[in-house]
Amino acid sequence: MADREPEVWESTAPGPLLRMERPRGVVEVWTLGEDRFAVRAYEKERIVVGYDAAQEAADELARRLE
Secondary structure: OOOOOOOHHHOOOOOOOEEEEEOOEEEEEEEEEOOEEEEEEOOEEEEEEOHHHHHHHHHHHHHHOO
16 A cells, blocks of 8 residues: 555544534534544534535535524
8 A cells, every 4th residue: 555644534633524613503524434424513413424425414514504
């Protein structure tokens, strides 16, 4: 395997991968491993597979909080 920088979602750093603050709340994306992500907003959580799906879900939830 070639040496490469890990993608941001492959990090073991604690905390959300993405955090979007909106007037009516906060949306966070957390890495679960195995290409799974938890998208959390206003006491709800959506589990998705794939980074693109996580970003789309986060964008959708953030629009609801505008």
